[in-house]
Amino acid sequence: MTTKKFQLEPLTCPSCIAKIERKLGKMDGVEEAKVMFNSSKVKATFNDGKVTADEIKGTIEKLGYPVIA
Template sequence: MTTVKFQLEPLTCPSCIKKIEGKVGKIDGVEEVKVLFNSSKVKASYNEEKVSSEELKKVIENLGYPVVA
């Protein structure tokens, strides 16, 4: 199990949390995903044999939330 944290551009609405957690949480290999609204961070625990951090990053960015770090 690997954990990754992504810093996003500032989130503007609480509904962003459900959108990101819902989409990333459905990816095969993702065990847990948590969006921290106040700090605009995404923390995900995943099985690196099934999915990569780059794939997670792409999903987040495709939802319209640029990853800055």
């Protein structure tokens, strides 16, 4: 398992958290996705044999939340 944090642009609403966590949680290989509202970070734990960090980043960005680091 791999754990990676993704820095997002500042989040503006709590519903953003649920949207991101729900979508990432449905991805094959993602064991856990936790959004930290105050720091605008996503912490994802995933099986890097099934899904890559770039795929997770792409999914977040497709939802409309730019990843800046």
